[in-house]
Amino acid sequence: MNTVESLAEGRSESASAGLVLRNIGKTYGMTTVLSGVNMAVHTGELVALLGENGAGKSTLSSIIAGINQSDPGGSMTWQGKPYAPQAPADALHAGIGLIHQEMRLLPELTIAENVFVGRLLMKGGRIDMAGMVERAQVQLRRLGLEVSATQKVGTLSVAAQQQVEIAKALTLNARLLILDEPTTALGERETDRLFEQIHRLKAQGVSFIYVSHRLAEIARIADRIVVLRDGVQVAFHDTAQISTGQLVREMVGRSVDRLFPSIPAPPENAPVALAVRHLHAPNGRFKDVSFEVREGEVLGFAGIVGAGRTELMRAIAGVDPIASGTIEIRGKQVAIRTPMDAIRERLVLVPDDRKALGVVLPHSIGDNMAYNNFDQVAPKGWLDPARTAAFAEKFIERLGVKGRHNHLAGSLSGGNQQKVVIAKWLARDPKVIILDEPTRGIDVGARAAIYEVIAALAATGMAVIVVSSDLDEVLGLAHRVVVLARGEARGTLTREEADPARVMELAVS
């Protein structure tokens, strides 16, 4: 009880008529994923929920949103009344909405239909399309979104789709929104816009629970912070002005003083591993891009979402076609038309969408490793299960993957999956490795491990390209940073020149 009172400290009883959780826990079989959580969210405030993957954030969110139910012994009150949702509909009815990390919208329906799906407005026995469009449009305007409610959701950007989700919750008169990793797919500018909307809604008395890995964001928008670790509430702060170092220590239970390893700069005369000259995309997604990477160098690519970074990297790796321009590897011009061409030139891509493009989730680590490396595990085309297993184990050990060769890729955590993706490409002994969003959706502790891997690759003389929407990551790892905006390279900054302000200046130019 103490915790709740101290959380509510300095506030009158009426101000705290938001959501209060008492002793919330959740056990699945033998596994306790959440225990003894006490927290309060007051009207019009934003509470940040921090923790590594598996800390219990999602479970807690789903209990509040009625998707799962708390173990007996826990209770919640909402707006002064007992609150025990048995289904998401109960939570929505009470005015609590959960905005998922992955959009749950129907792409072929209009914004208005998506907003009212499952509760279409009726008028005289027929669907009241005009009424739905009108009411959806009001919410879109409230969010400052300049689109027509009759537009199909599939044609919207990810950022706009997310705002449709928020609009949907608002038409249900939501008074508390749970945002689960809302900025994962957003660039800096879209993030700023989301934060403006959050501020506006807070002023109207809407409360938020904000789940995120991005500590810099928390400092900008949170009123208070709750930190979970291994299902237990380990810290709460009445202010968001807590040092990143302290929050990271609380989340991981150990000190991560230096998240980014120091990567020695390559010698001045290091040979150029990859040179890209005047590359154009057939669809104009990138234009006239030129850059070089030296052996042992880490080249970062920054830019807002939609700047064409992923498209550029896919084209270089032969996944998508290029319209014109040349690619040179170790001084020799090469024609890369298919992924196999790139692999033969020992240029590999670790793609941005790990689950869709990186690994086959329902297959084993060993099989996943083999798919990229048949020439090594199956000389003359004959596979030997023992050889495949030994091959996978070798790389599992080298990269410290927590798993065995016969474990399914889908059973691994995000960080370990990413290590498997990197491992299967390392086996090709690449000269150039492109990592697109290498730590997307990966928790803090596991990120450091991925950074160590990147440093180790560069140390062996590999040319490394890191594309990331996380500015700290690009600045922390790269020797030089190329900034893309609207498909064009706006400038290349050295590590000394590159600070967040200068990068953003170029990125939004």
Next chain:
Amino acid sequence: MATTTNASANTRTDVASTPEGAVKRPHWARKLVDYGPEISLLVLCVALSILTDTFFSFRNLLNVLDQLTVLGIMALGMTAVIVIGGIDLSVGSVLALSMMVMGWLSNVVGVPMQLCIVAALAMGALCGLGSGLLITHARLPAFIATLATMSICRGLANMITDGSQIVGYADWFSAMSIRRHFGFLSVTVALFIVLTVIAAIFMKYRASGRALYAIGGSAEVARLAGIPVRKVTLAVYSMCGMLAGLAGVVMSTRLDSSQPTGGMGYELDTIAAVVIGGGSLSGGVGTIWGTLMGVLTIGVLRNGLNLLGVSPFVQQVVIGTVIVLAVAVDSNKRRIG
């Protein structure tokens, strides 16, 4: 509080170190489910041996084998198609077209039978290639592409003789399914066994066979890994078509004739065999061994129900029920285990 933290942390680590899907499955129920197709086939055989005095005889078991060669040969190709995440609805019609082409060339045009057999295989492969091209280049869904091929091939099969059958082949040709060498092995059964072994080895131990699982698991992951997804897809559908053509030849030897209505509805039996054997229509899962279990289950079931005098209508109901049971057990593996 500190104790709670430690306890829950430990539980979590334990869970993480034995993830779902690891080979270590101590639970007996899980074992039972894993060998579901084998166990149910065994139970079926034992039950039929008790219920009838004719089922468990050398003669009858040879009959079962003879009867399932056509289905079995087609199911091999279908396994590869389903493993890459596709489906081929045209195999029954391709079988009919191939055997009509063979019969027409032999009995109307007068081409030597050996060449006619080759032509039947080529016809099947061509149909498969056509379906493949519709999928890889016209970007039709496999279901639609092969539905079209199914209709076209059935029509062509009927057009050749305006719907009438072609009867009477050389003695050596029909002997392939009748004469039992070493007292038990007909040429067609031997062919089926050899093809099954080759297919099983290919799917399990050849890199190009394993690549099919990568494509079915995720075509984009496979493409990024440098696997030529389109070429492989074309090859798989061509092979499936060719095996359907071969099944047509086998059916002709068994019937000593070519029927334009032959193989009607066989595509569904073939798909059922793969699915009973654990193949997943979402791709990336399925084995030749499993398919063999599926083929045997359907073959034994048909034979047994005939011996018991069950009407063909009831047989359809029974086979439908078996499909439901097999797939329900397979897709609920996690929950049951």
